Amino acid sequence: MKYKNEIEKYIEDHKQEMIDDIIKLCEINSQKMPYKEGMPFGEGPYKALMAAISMGEGYGFSVKNYDNYVAAIDLNDKEKGLDILAHLDVVPEGEGWTKTEPFKPHIEDGKIYGRGTSDDKGPAVAALYALRALKELNIPLSKNVRLILGTDEECGSECIKHYYKFEKEAPLSFSPDAEYPVVNIEKGKLHGNFVANFEKSTELPRIVSIEAGTKVNVVPPKAKMVIEGLKIDDVKAEADKVSAETGIKFLFDLEPVFEITAMGKNAHGSTPQNGNNAITALLLLISRLKFAKSKQIEILNNLYKLMPHGETDGKSLGIKCSDEKSGELTLAFSLLKVTQDNIDGGFDLRCPICASTKDIMSTLRVKLSAAGVELTNQTMTEPHEVPGDGHFVQTLNKCYEEYTGLKGGAIAIGGLTYVHDIKNGVAFGAIFPGTDTHMHGADEFMVISELVASAKIFAQVIVELCS
Structure with a gap:
């Protein structure tokens, strides 16, 4: 491939600088925070965006800031050729970290640990270094490449929606926010919400409250419940049985109230089978404890029948489906808040391309209504597909194979990236096959050699598509 030797040498020579830049960004807690003037997603995402802008300008690029929602780094001033979309916001730090604190990046055994190292600050910086390599090597290109850095991917992608109010899509786009080889199919998505209101019951035993879940797209690792009127020995006896069946541990605290905490394992909402809910x-x-009859208990038991432990395919809700291209529907019961007169819950649903989103929504409304709750959502995001045999996907695969020796291909994921609604948009890297980076979980990491390889691949892709 043309300029391959030059690209490889440049990236290797600047590897430490790239690692240093990743660490700088990952030291910033950029999860979504309360709005401040000039900071649409809060102080953390704003600081990360300013740091990335400073990096881009420091390397001599023209950088455009779209109202602190998004920054765009241009390789040149020629016509649009390729957009690379990455994000600088992160999910909450969560619990269970052992290698380092979430925002104190740590290098060990060839890996960078820290929140955002794989999702998506590490890949974003790898893309920046691909642009930097081509700029400083003076490799001639006939079209522009724009690195677009957003700050709200994890909470609705309002940043990119804002960006496209001002700009048109490039003819081709990819996001380094998934895995290799090429992700040409992204499942449909529903972040479902349901609610119920009812009369408060004073009968004992009863549930006082439940607080569970961190984000709708994260399998909940913890669920807390406060109860009244039951003996701890009776509760423990049933909890031990549930623990033996599920692998979930239960913790108990009697002061100042009787609190029970279920301890599971988090995972990305698109892969609920990797967690323990x-x-x-x-x-x-709850279904096995002897609570007094109430509307609250009735609804909770009904919800469990629709979304039982260990089931992640929507079977009990009547929405199970699958196809060869994109796999099976997945569902994670991810949020739950219960008071003595209200239930508010959420779930993460991803559907394959064979699914009828209209039918799924209709079935959900009927099933949840029968359980005693109201689904508040009206629509869900449709699945996305780019032909796997087209020139764009084939070029990405060619570069991937050349630099890795691994077989390319086209795959489907349950996660949604920035390119989900872009006509010629695919996800490409930066996680290698067989590597579990603990994305959205504790001890998130990125393999340094894979980041270096990604920077080389991205640079070569630009040469092949924009020369």
Whole structure:
């Protein structure tokens, strides 16, 4: 491939600088925060954006700031050729970190640990260094490449929606926010919400409250419940049985109230099978405890029947489906808040391209209504597909194969990236096959050699598509 030797040498020579820049960004807690004037997603995302802008300008690029929602770094001033979309915001730090604190990046055994190292600050910086390599090597290009850095990907992508109010899509786009080889299919998505209101019951035993889940797209690792009127020995006896069945641990605290905490394992909402859901395990325990009859208990038991522990395919809700291209529907019961007169819950649903989103929504409304709650959502995001045999996907695969020796291909994911609604948009890297970076979980990391390889691949892709 043309300029391959020059690209490889440049990236290797600047590897430490790239690592240093990743660390600088990952030291910033850029999860979504309360709005401040000039900071649409709060102080953390704003600081990360300013740091990335400073990096881009420091390397001599023209950088455009779109109202502190998004920054765009241009390789040249020629016509649009390729957009690379990455993000600088992160999910909450969560619990269970052992290698380092979430925002104190740590290098060990060839890996960078820290929140955002793989999702998506590490890949974003790898893309920046691809642009830097081509700029400083003076490799001639006939079209522009724009690196677009958003700050709200994890909470609705309002940043990119804002960007496209001002700009048109490039003819081709990819996001280094997934895995290799090429992700040409992204499933449909629903971040479902349901609510119920009812009369408060004073009968004992009863549930006082439940607080569970961190974000709708994260399998909940913890669920807390406060109860009255039950003996701890009776509760423990049932909890031990549930623990043996599910692998969920239960913790107990009697002061100042009787609090039960279910401890599970988090995972990305698009891969709920990789986690162990604390909410559904807690509901299983509730179904076996002898609470007084109430509308609250009736609804919770109904919800458990629709979303039982260990089931992630929507079977009990009547929405199970799958196809060869994009796999099966997935569902994670991810948020639950219960008071003595209200239930508010959420779930993450991803559907394959064969699914009828209209039918899924209709079925959900009927099933949840029968359970005693109201689905508040009106629509869901449709699945996205770019032909796997087209020139764009084939070029990405060619570069990937050349630099890695691995077989390319076209794959589907449950996660949604920035390119989900872009006509010629795919996800490309930066996680290698077989590497579990603990994305959205504790001890998130990125393999340094894979980041270096990604920077080389991205640079070569630009040469092949924009020369």
